[in-house]
Amino acid sequence: MILEDTICAISTAPGAGAIAVLRLAGPKAFNITENVFRPAAKNKSITEQAPNTVHFGTIYDGENDIDEVVITLFKSPKSFTGDDIVEISCHGAVFIQQKILQLLTDKGARLAKPGEFTQRSFLNGKMDLSQAEAVADLIAARSEAARRVALKQMKGGFSNELINLRSKLLEFTSLIELELDFSEEDVEFADRSQLIDLVLEIEHLLKKLIDSFSLGNAIKNGIPVAIVGHTNAGKSTLLNALLQEERALVSDVHGTTRDVIEDVMNIQGITFRFIDTAGIRNTIDKVESMGIALTYNKIKQASIIVLMMDAQDEDAKIHQAVSDVKRHMNSDKQQLIVVVNKTDLVDSEILEKRFSKKAFRELTGTDSVVPLSAKMHIHLDRLTSELLKTMDTGAIDNDEVVVTNARHYEALKNALEGIQRTLEGLQNGISGDFLSQDIREVLHYLGEITGQISTDEVLGNIFKNFCIGK
Structure with a gap:
């Protein structure tokens, strides 16, 4: 340039x-x-x-x-x-x-x-590189949470954390490298116990930043919610009710939905990306079978799985459906919400007895159950409340730093590996030159985030995704 x-x-x-x-x-x-x-x-x-x-x-x-x-x-x-x-x-x-x-x-x-x-x-x-990337995130923000996170990063919240880390590490690595100049005199300028305390502090902070990425990524790109269940359970009706528009085709005919339908909804500042899937059943229809295969893939990819059941279904069918979905989930961090639909067709006393949290926990092993009627728009608010409960937004509410960028996430993971090697070296009493090398590697990865260490290729990849005029 x-x-x-x-x-x-x-x-x-x-x-x-x-x-x-x-x-x-x-x-x-x-x-x-x-x-x-x-x-x-x-x-x-x-x-x-x-x-x-x-x-x-x-x-x-x-x-x-x-x-x-x-x-x-x-x-x-x-x-x-x-x-x-x-x-x-x-x-x-x-x-x-x-x-x-x-x-x-x-x-x-x-x-x-x-x-x-x-x-x-x-x-x-x-501005530094992380602040520059936050400019693009702020322009692309689709929710209040995304706006708040991007604005905090653009103002230097994330950068200040990293600058503080780097300055502490630079001070210690300079002392360690000074020791190398006096190696024959066997002097120690850097207190090893203080360095261990610092490394433990940095390790804790890096882990906290890395863990925040799951929330930050969901806020930035929308939280994927897969609506799954048997045919005619009311999945498409629920999607239409949540979006308040006829987004998906609804019919009494089994197997109407054969492909994935997606749309987004903002709930109290958080963007949820709802995915209506093909109903699960045994079928010889080739196209419908392909749609069911997509359903199982979406279960693996979603952060939240909403399993739709009919309130008139027998206990054995509900138990089997929950077990089947849990078997296809691939992460402990995924959340399962069971929605019992068509409650308007069931006596209220029977409904209360069968689908209380205690009874449902005994039946399925989960107490996240929401009885509602998608067609009559009854208790939809309970589902939206349950969706919000699955997201721990405390970090945003407390104005903490939340990592939203995959490039930052990778650099932080590499920095964590380096700091853990430094800790291991300190505990094993390795020489200062090896310690200095590990610390400088951590400094390198932290510098990559802020742009203190960058290449033309990295800069080109970042800024090519900006809009012209910004």
């Missing part, structure tokens, strides 16, 4: 709107603006205006006026990228946007690449 270039892009969403914003950043941003903008108040040139000020005027090309606009000036180094920046707010017609963009490139700017403004901010030291 050539930081001496002046770049430009449309920063608002594609298409027509009331207004659009174009961004111009780089050493020639003010000069280019001077050549295309005629201020209504002609008291000073653009370069002489105070920073962080707004000016009304006209964008023109030669003798032709293009649009009346408002421009905002940000002077280096106090700007998003650290460069001189001009933001042009114009009317939102696509033709006007493109006309101004073409004019800026004709005057010496070039079109920005995806994420180039944020990448410049990183390269100019305005």
Whole structure:
């Protein structure tokens, strides 16, 4: 990347709107603006205006006026990228946007690449790499929880944790390496007991950050909820009731759903990704069998499995269905919720007796049961409450750091392996040069997250997924 270039892009969403914003950043941003903008108040040139000020005027090309606009000036180094920046707010017609963009490139700017403004901010030291990635997460946030986590990371919450860890490790590794210069004199500058305490503290924090990824990943991408069960149990009816629209085809005919149907729903700031699956039964229909195979795959992939049963089903059938689903679950972290549907067709006393938590636990080994009627929309709120209970959002509520990025997760796991080798070495009394090597490996992986250690390939992969104009 050539930081001496002046770049430009449309920063608002594609298409027509009331207004659009174009961004111009780089050493020639003010000069280019001077050549295309005629201020209504002609008291000073653009370069002489105070920073962080707004000016009304006209964008023109030669003798032709293009649009009346408002421009905002940000002077280096106090700007998003650290460069001189001009933001042009114009009317939102696509033709006007493109006309101004073409004019800026004709005057010496070039079109920005995806994420180039944020990448410049990183390269100019305005933010570290984890904060830059949080910018993209904030733009893509689909729920309140995702917004809160991304905003905290963008403000440096995660970075501060890592900076604190690295500074402590750097202090100790420098003392250990100093010992190597005096190896013949057998001196010890780094207190090994203090170093063990520090390593244990860092190991605990790394494990906490790694464990938070399951929550962070679910918040960022939506929590997958597989709705499974026998044919005609009411799976599609439940999906439609939750989404409040006719998303899935409902019929009394067995085997109606033969493929996977997905949609998302936001419940109290958490995004759930509901997956309606083919009903489980013995069949010779080839297409339906393929759909049932997909159902079992979704059971393995989902964080939450909602097993739909008919309230009129016999105990043996319910017990067998729960056992069958548990057998296909592949993780202790997966949650199973049994929904007993069509309660409007069963006497309330019988319902209470059969499906109390105590009775259900004795029957199936699980007490997560929700009796409801999807068709009549009875007790759907109980299901949404049960879904929220499966997610421990305490870390978000307590404003703790939550890891949402797979790249960070991998780097943290590698750092944990390094810190555990350091601990083992300390306990076994290995020499300082080996300890220093292990600690420097931990520092390397922590530096990868913040961008203190990075490669062009890593940066390219990160910023190529940004939208143009950001």
